[in-house]
Amino acid sequence: MKILHINTNDLRGGAARIPLRLMIEQNEMGYQSDILVGFKETDSIRTFSFDIENEHNKDCIKDGYQYYDLSGSFRLHENHLVQEADVIHLHNLHGGYFNPFSLSYLSHLKPIVWSLHDMHSVTGHCSYSYACNRWRSGCGNCPILDEYPRLEKDRTSDNFIEKNLIYRHSKLFIVPTAKWIGDIASNGILSGHPMEIILNGVDIDLYKPKKKKILRQKYGIPTNRIIIGAVANGGTFGQERKGGRYVQAVMDRLVEEGYDVLLVNVGGDKKGYENESLYHVGYISSEEEMAEVYNTFDIYLFPSIADTCPLVISEAMACGVPIVTFETGGIPELVQHGETGFVSPFKDVDALYEYTKRLVTSTFLREEFSKKAREYSVDHFDHKSITQQYLDVYEKSIKNFKNNKSQVLYFDRKKIPEIIKNKEEFQNVEKIKGTGFTKPLAMPQKIIIISNRQKQFSNKYLLVTFEEALLNGVENDGAVFVDREQYQMSESYFSTMLYKGISSDVLMSTVVLKKQNDKSFFKSASSILKTDGLGFAIDSSFGGILYKSSFFNEHRQAILNGEVVRCTSKEEYQTELVSIPLNDYINSKLTQSVYIYGAGMHTKELLEECPSLKSLVHAIIDRNPLLHGTKFIEHCKIVSLSEINREIPIIISSASFENDIYEQLVKDIKNPLIKIYN
Template sequence: MNILQVNVTDITGGAARIAWYLFQKCGQRGHGSYFAVGRKTGNDSNTFEIPNYACRNLWAGTWSRLEKKFTKHNIRYLRGLARRLAIMGERRRWADRQKGIEDFNYPGTHHLLGLLHQHVDILHAHVLHSDYFNLKLLPEFTRRVPTVITLHDEWMMTGHCACTIGCERWKVGCGQCPDLTTYPPVKRDATAYNWFRKRKIYAKSRFYIATPSNWLMKKTKCSILNNAVIDSRVIPNGVDLSVFRPVAGQAARRTLNLPQDAWIMLFVAAGGHNNRFKDFATIKKAFLKFSAGSVRQKAILICLGGKGNDQRIGSNLIHFPDYVFDIKKVSLYYSASDLYIHGTRTDNFPNSILEALACGTPVIATRVGGIPEQIDEGVTGFLVPPHDSGAMASRIKQLQENKGLWQKMSAMASDSARKHFDLDRMADEYLSWYQEILKNKLRGDG
């Protein structure tokens, strides 16, 4: 089989990691495996950047290329300026953005299936938002190639947002959006128009849908996607157990220069404590409540994934390390920690929880989205109500004071990851499905 994965990036982000893992595993199993992305940052020869810049007019293409250069060098102000100037070079596109209409003007998408210079047997799309993909071409792609879409968020069923955070308007047509700033943001409320436009696109399409959680699959079946779905599967995300595995806590702490005698908690998120979908405020309150009553050990909360200034509270510490690019070093932070804390407003199936479990680190997390499908309550961790810092602090204290319970949870956490969240298991499920899809196509069933 020749399998083409599609995602906004090749390396950065949780969805990119899952797509990348799948791309690698398909190649290792002897299949033709390729990756098309909106923004390429790695150097893999079978990864292709969709040529949106080359297909724009001279003005827009030049500023788009400069935007890419500024992004690579993390020059944020110039990156934003270059993006605005590029869009202004295409008047219709600029006007639509001012109206709040989602931008599908990405001409390189037309060349997607030609990037390989050979036949594509399976097209597997992941995140299709974030400025790189023309969703209006989805009907054409699904006519030409069996197309699998893994939903990593809710964007495909809404008028603009990737996370609905309790809003139910996606079921009936959006409009009167309660929060236009939710990622990906729009300038004005054209969410009803965006929703109906997506519905028209899906009415002309036929595709296969995968979700990592039953929670998201249930939402999909109530959405504008449902009538376009040929078949659907819940395939939990996998984690690389050769990287994320138990390591002796003392050894990990020595490597990371962390104190041996402290009670260490870890929080991981893209953007760290500034991630608006996570609930760092509740985590911090829980830490303060716990540390105020803890006289046995120094307490440290490590926030990984974003910038911040260390905060000392008496003998206790909230620590913000520099951004860690090396996933092997990230795995050491899990092993060095006594607990992984995941407070969030909404979440589908966060990789960070799987990584913590794989490293044998018990998890305390908010009971939202697909998270209850990851944690075996009272066995591999604890679930707490949203925004309940008291319940979170109580569970932290319970594990600190009961070493036997902590040891049992640690062993069960890594065991759960091996049984349920192995990367090879995920790849096997997708490959088996690909083969079933192609067999059904030959019989005329798909």
Template sequence: MNVLHVHTRSVGGGGAQVVSDLHSRLNKRTNINSKLVVKEKGDEQDDVVEMKGGFLDRGFTHLIERKAGLEGFGSFDSLKLPSLIRDHNTDIVHLHNIHGYYFNIFILRHIPDQVNLLWTFHDMWPITGNCTYAMGCERYQTRCGSCPQLDEYPELPFDTTPLLHRIKMRLFNQDIPVVTPSRWLGRHVAESRLNKPNIRYIPNGVDTEKFSPVDKCEARDIFDIGTDDFVLSFIASNPGDPRKGSKYVIEALNSVSQNHDVTLLTLGSEGFPNEMLNDSIDVRIPGYIPDEKVPYAYAAGDVCIVPSLADNCPLVPLEAMACGTPVIAFDVGGLSEQVTEGTGWLVPPHDTQALRDAILTAIERFPDSKMNNAARKRVVEKYEITQCVTQYQDLYNKILK
């Protein structure tokens, strides 16, 4: 069985990690040959194919998508896809994220009839005019327009969302099986104008051997944090993204720090506005750390805070819980499914006071080995990476029957 995955990139962010992990683990299984095709790949990924155009293509893409507002129309990069499909003798093309200024959506019409398609939706882009998360807007259920998110990725210079939505619904309504990693996203797909009666739910998975409890004292030594400190970890690939909710972390911690000593450990790319925190808060920003040390960052925290305003099936809470670290999260999207009673706290989105109260509850309760164990058990039972890969393998077999 030959499977060809298509995604924006193979490194950087949770989506890239999900797709790369699936690709590499499928290749370790019998009778499966997986290939990953991306716009951007890592430096040492010889088994990943980069579908990247030259200077003229990038210029044309910029003109059509960034200036004319036709996201998904301009790139010639994906014109290479049919030949890559033939070269790989592909049985199944597994689409992932195809937004990101590299994929011409009309290429879907030129995939050979004998090749099966499968599409995992990692966000809401396939069902909206352009946005990756509707953020409460319901216009995608009809025709889009009057878009409130023109300045958000993928940016539009003016409102072309009615046109984009109409074309996407026509193109994407062909017979392509759809997988959503959260039941939340599945419900939104069902409410959309896409005719997808059979939506398969396969949650993202994490490696529970890599992400497992480690000695907290050893973990804190790495980041020069005191053994008795209360530590809150905030981990995001782009902490400065407003959707990640750092604003609410800052407001809640500034309130908590008036009566309690708190250490904040942040991990991810630059962008966390720590200058807005009270001086009494001990902030640790270690910058880049090697992959094998990431579990120690989770273990160093008493609790991991995930105040995302919208998300599908993010890896950060799952990785934290696999390391035995409970999670405080906004009650939105797939987070509502991941964090259950006894594994952490869900609070209403945008509610700084509720977030503060959850942090105060955590301070009063910790250490709490019962909650630590429950958090890990939740991930081992429901979100283990091998389960995820097996479910995809079973789905591939079903598609090819």
């Protein structure tokens, strides 16, 4: 059986680790299992990306449509991983990579199993509705538009209606990851589809009790204090949903009453002691290290206010750590109250405190709960058993698909929103619902690398120097890569980028901008400078670009010189396979003194990370009149647009609004403008 998992990304968050674990276990069992993602973050040779084709349609975003401006998922039928799969296992479809109207046609081509990790599938926009129950009656008048994934306009009622329309025109096998979300789905717009509840699995051979004293010494954690652990992506205080304020309230009371407790916060950027009762471990990406850190805890305090089947609870329990939590979502299905931990009434801080205190003051209770937590996790969370449950569901899904193969569920075009109905990609996939696949692309015969440091590359590639390529061109039946020495590449770059061949003129990866501590800057950069009716303008000086050999030969002088080239077709994968130090990247864009537009945190961090930039900054521009005349840092004063020299270039310093600012400045001034992210 060939299994293809589809998810937003392949590393960060529980919903990313779940398909990764399933894929690894399924391959170890002898199946062929791969992952297709919108945003590739690992070096895994079994995870692949696809071009999400984000049109950045401002009207779409402004009017409250969610992901309707994405087109790449309408081309998944061209992907050989999709074509060869016996079953497709969907995970999170939110996160800005998948157009929801793609779901219907995919379900006509392959058996679809869909794991529900949150509420997004059954609401008008949010992944968790908290106290709002409007999803029961169709959403509308949304009280939490800012909740992820946020909407600028309340279109939740229409979004809800259209999700229902999509599901009524899809063939799905639904897998809720907790009875809680299963009850919501079966009584909501996913009713009528077969369902089977499967909890999230844990590697109980990795996550298991270990020697606490040795591990505390390894991570600089005291061996003689009661350790209360808190884990969340961004740290327990970095996400409101994970209940950081309730953790703080419990800790404050424990410390105030004289208990010798230390909170170990895992997942943020900070490291070391913040005060006598708070110690930061930082972000941990390695599962081996995470299992060790769990084993430093005496108690795991997890007062989440919205969750389905959080992996952190299953992982901690497998390590023999007692849990104290709220009665939230599917959590009571994991923690056995009074046996493996305590489940406090929702948002009841007094009860949360009393339960935590009981464990703090009783070694016997902690030891009893620890044994039972381990036993329960072995019986209920073993990922080998969970994997087998999914394999059984795959077989049922395949059988259902075959039985319903002749049923073709075409949309009534009158009920489809204009922004979807007018997409050529949507029109094409409606046609293939009843006809099937197009022929997959063939892998290019050669990978041609143009480089003057050829010892850096394997001899399995065809290596050509810059001089040879400029003089003679390259063979016409390959993919051409131009080595840019400042850029670093992952070893899996070529296999990931070329897993389905190259059909466009240009195939590129986004580029990670690395800070001095080797962490990523705000967002990745793209080599696409401009998109218009004539095609795409590409900055060929970027690393991480592959060219169809015929296109390279036609434009080889400009490409080798790192100039801007125009192409009529391109694919761009959102990966973390290519990187460059931020300081080097900024230096490559500058030839003289500049202004920086924006007096915010982005600019502050930009200047901290790029020492050479400080001496080139003429001033900081900001539209806030209250800031004009003040100093941003040392010699950099803040000025208005009316005060600037019209010949000095301006760097736009914003991760979220770079394009909006660019378009406004183009209308207002004539200065050369420099984008960081393009």
